[in-house]
Amino acid sequence: MRVKSACLTGIKEIEVRERELIPKNDDVLVKTHAAGICGTDKNLYNGVIPPTGGLNGEIRTSFEYPYYFGHEGGGTVVEVGRNVRQFKAGDKVMAFGWVETYSDYFIATEDNLELVPDGLDMDLASLGEPIICAVFSGLCSKVQLGDTVVVVGMGFAGQVFAQIAKKKGAFQVIGIDVVDGKLELAKSLGLDHAVNSARTDPLTAILKLTGGQGADVMVEVAGTAEAVQLCNDAVKHNGVLVFYSWITEDIALNISRWHDNSLEIVNTGLVHHGILQRRIWVPQALRPVLQGMIQIAPLITHTYALAEMDKAMQTANEDSAAIKVLVR
Structure with missing residues (x-):
């Protein structure tokens, strides 16, 4: 299917391009509700690339331009591959991992998703990864x-x-x-x-x-x-x-x-401890948020459309007052 996705084309250069997404048998296709901008994304934007090789394995794909990115995000499952067992169409999910969430749709494997618990607002669910961490x-x-x-x-x-x-x-x-x-x-x-x-x-x-x-x-x-x-x-x-x-x-x-x-x-x-640790901790970490004990909504200081991704990244990178920038 044809989708619109943000990609880095150089240092502090970003474009929204149309591209083809082709889910495979192990994939889950998700319609994006929103995605958050993380400090790691700002590093990539500024040309600061995390180390790879040896025991450094956080970025699991080679970094080269154009680079599609985004790892905070959430949305609704549209379809699942024949080998997927944990998710079905209509499920609300949160992204964990380098699944290119700056897009109107994204693809993830089961290991890179968690179900959204009942009662959690989808704006907050789209920030599930940074909240839980x-x-x-x-x-x-x-x-x-x-x-x-x-x-x-x-x-x-x-x-x-x-x-x-x-x-x-x-x-x-x-x-x-x-x-x-x-x-x-x-x-x-x-x-x-x-x-x-x-x-x-x-x-x-x-x-x-x-x-x-x-x-x-x-x-x-x-x-x-x-x-x-x-x-x-x-x-x-x-x-x-x-x-x-x-x-x-x-x-x-x-x-x-x-x-x-x-x-x-x-x-x-948390996410660096591994998938099994994450699975155990997700419900425990979201519990005080669902109970209203921890306030998250006031921390969302800016919201942009995907088409404004360049402006969104500039704000996150340059506006000292920005705390969490959300892209829809």
């Missing part, structure tokens, strides 16, 4: 009752994590970012303290708010070397470092405290 991170972060938690980076995942930390009983949750609007939104959703690191030294602020002890849990969600080093420097003795971002370029980091202060390092990337 962020909630999983918060639930597995080892935040305890009475902890001081610092979230470095108040984008989509940081906003979700901050809400979860508060719900888990953190005494205080401190958000670090350079954009006042993101910090103000986080405060409206329960953040206790907001620190704009463009104006205030964040390490000094954290030490002041913790009586010089440092935070029990430091959460890195900004994806920069500076953010990782701040987490390393501001966590207390015997504290927990939680890593969420996928940093694809080499960084320099002083890690002497990992040994000297007995720090615990936690990696919370």
Whole structure:
């Protein structure tokens, strides 16, 4: 069938082209409801390509232009191949994996889909992958009752994590970012303290708010070397470092405290743990969203049509106030 899909044609160059999709026996054809723009998509847009080869296998197809992309998304199953057993026409599904969701239809195998639970709005279902990843991170972060938690980076995942930390009983949750609007939104959703690191030294602020002890849990969600080093420097003795971002370029980091202060390092990337782990965690991670305990809708700051994909990507890439950009 003929479909319209967005593809990268060069660095910061994107087009919506018509192409042919031909589902095979193991494939599920999905009519796209919407797709979200992720930090990884912005990296690809900027020409920052994740490493491949050896044990690095996240991008499972060779990167070359034109490159059709998009991995956050959801929609309705139109048809299934003869070997498909888990899905049928009419099912509402969420995408997980590099299935090219910036398209009015996309093809995925069963391993790259999850059913949408009853009661979940399809805009949120189309962000199922980033929601579930962020909630999983918060639930597995080892935040305890009475902890001081610092979230470095108040984008989509940081906003979700901050809400979860508060719900888990953190005494205080401190958000670090350079954009006042993101910090103000986080405060409206329960953040206790907001620190704009463009104006205030964040390490000094954290030490002041913790009586010089440092935070029990430091959460890195900004994806920069500076953010990782701040987490390393501001966590207390015997504290927990939680890593969420996928940093694809080499960084320099002083890690002497990992040994000297007995720090615990936690990696919370759900989709990188594998399909079986994901299947177990999807219902658990969506439960607090369905219960209304975690607010997602306020994090959708911009919405564009597929035909406006170039503008959508520019907004996600250049507008510092953008949190989650949705493409329909």
